[in-house]
Amino acid sequence: MTENSTAPEGFRAGFVSFVGRPNVGKSTLTNALVGEKVAITSSKPQTTRRAIRGIVHRPDGQLVIVDTPGMHRPRTLLGERLNAVVQNTLADVDVIGFCVPANEKVGPGDKFIHEQLEQFPRARKVAIVTKIDAVARPVVAERLLAVSAMGDWEAIVPISSTSRIQLDVLGKELVQLLPVSEPLYPREMTTEETLEARIAELIRESALEGVHDELPHSLAVTIDDIVERDDKDLVEIYANLFVERDSQKGIVIGKGGERLQRIGAESRAQIEPLIGRRVFLSLRVKIAKEWQRDAKQLGRLGF
Numbered sequence: 001m002t003e004n005s006t007a008p009e010g011f012r013a014g015f016v017s018f019v020g021r022p023n024v025g026k027s028t029l030t031n032a033l034v035g036e037k038v039a040i041t042s043s044k045p046q047t048t049r050r051a052i053r054g055i056v057h058r059p060d061g062q063l064v065i066v067d068t069p070g071m072h073r074p075r076t077l078l079g080e081r082l083n084a085v086v087q088n089t090l091a092d093v094d095v096i097g098f099c100v101p102a103n104e105k106v107g108p109g110d111k112f113i114h115e116q117l118e119q120f121p122r123a124r125k126v127a128i129v130t131k132i133d134a135v136a137r138p139v140v141a142e143r144l145l146a147v148s149a150m151g152d153w154e155a156i157v158p159i160s161s162t163s164r165i166q167l168d169v170l171g172k173e174l175v176q177l178l179p180v181s182e183p184l185y186p187r188e189m190t191t192e193e194t195l196e197a198r199i200a201e202l203i204r205e206s207a208l209e210g211v212h213d214e215l216p217h218s219l220a221v222t223i224d225d226i227v228e229r230d231d232k233d234l235v236e237i238y239a240n241l242f243v244e245r246d247s248q249k250g251i252v253i254g255k256g257g258e259r260l261q262r263i264g265a266e267s268r269a270q271i272e273p274l275i276g277r278r279v280f281l282s283l284r285v286k287i288a289k290e291w292q293r294d295a296k297q298l299g300r301l302g303f
């Protein structure tokens with residue numbers, strides 16, 4: 001601590017990343033800890049695309065959460081880029097929270113990811129058993145044992161993000177493993193992402209709601225323009241929804257444009273509180289063929 005320090009003695013700050021198979025609840029956990037909607041959650045796997053930072057301000061420390069996409073074996077170029085993001089992120093964090101869901105057995109997918117963690121010796125490892133609200137206590141105990149048998153952990157913490165069980169305990173455990181440091185970010189900050197990126201993600205989340213199969217990987221949102229009107233208390237947002245195929249375009253738009261309208265209404269309801277203004281939202285659905293495999297297209301869509 002420096003002479004001018006405003007942080008209390010022993011204050012800690014640093015970077016934490018949650019890893020685990022798709023759908024184990026990493027984004028939901030980030031949101032629950034940060035207390036503001038920052039990462040995409042969806043009932044469909046592999047929807048988190050970007051390293052998003054959520055910042056948890058606690059009296060004892062500051063946790064900067066880097067939310068990584070699910071680690072998986074690359075199949076497309078997009079998959080490879082996601083994994084590159086994961087690699088770069090994990091090489092740099094102080095703590096890795098390895099998440100396994102209480103409502104599924106620890107399996108080969110979990111073991112694969114656990115093995116990858118050896119590449120990051122710098123980070124201290126904590127095991128987190130998520131979704132404990134979804135199972136009976138003996139099942140939680142079984143999972144804790146299985147995780148404990150996998151290796152050495154600084155701590156093993158069972159939690160539920162949706163029922164808010166043990167979140168404070170987890171926060172405390174994570175902070176204790178961070179270096180003693182001044183806060184890294186100002187108090188009022190909860191995320192480092194740009195407003196534009198957050199808006200695009202809210203739209204993407206609404207567009208994915210209730211649709212199935214490979215649509216999650218085949219949907220990208222770009223923002224063309226954000227216009228603040230002088231004559232009214234209104235912000236105009238022009239966004240594009242990119243899909244790969246005609247059939248997917250149909251899914252997004254829905255019968256008579258019904259689904260697209262709902263996507264617009266739902267996104268707007270979330271964007272308005274975010275920017276504190278009334279919003280006019282224009283959504284256009286476009287096809288970018290095979291964009292997942294095309295490096296040029298990926299660059300254009302911001303990956």
Ligand SMILES: Nc1nc2c(ncn2[C@@H]2O[C@H](COP(=O)(O)OP(=O)(O)OP(=O)(O)O)[C@@H](O)[C@H]2O)c(=O)[nH]1
Pocket residue numbers: 020021022023024025026027028029040041042043044045046047048068069070130131132133134159160161162163
């Ligand atoms: N019952 C229960 N469900 C949860 C909990 N946390 C998350 N879920 C659900 O699990 C699903 C996946 O959650 P996400 O947070 O999107 O999972 P993720 O690990 O970030 O997924 P990817 O982005 O695909 O890597 C969602 O349907 C959540 O509502 C929990 O504590 N309890």
